[in-house]
Amino acid sequence: MNVSSVEMVSKDEWWNRRRLRYNIGLVIAGILAFGCYAMVIDLGGDRCDPDAEITVFTTLFQGVGYLFMMLIANLCYGLGPMLESRIQPINIEKYRRIAFGSGFCFSVLLPFSIPVVLACLCLIRPT
DSSP states (O other), X not given: OOXXXXXXXXXXXXXXXXXXXHHHHHHHHHHHHHHHHHHHHHHHGGXXXXXXOOOHHHHHHHHHHXXXXXXXXXXXXXXXXXXXXXXXXXXXXXXXXXXXXXXXXXXXXXXXXXXXXXXXXXXHSXX
């Protein structure tokens, strides 16, 4: 795709076309990160937190919390087109690819920080 064909696609249209992909990535990352969290609690057992347990209530609570965080992530998604208007990059295609790609990677990897931190705490500082 050359620069002239990119310019034909409006900024809002380009970003809106990718929002569904972004949200699907967030949902999959959230489910996988919760699975990792459950695995850390299961494998860590009493080493991490003897009172830690996963119940229907805690799962629902964390699910609602994750939906709230997805809302915040979607607000941050709006930074891509907003900054595009502010910066007015010379190479719009390159800007869009880098901005979307880096934002997507950060957003998808962020939920895994919780099980990683918990695992590190279990290994470094067992109860």
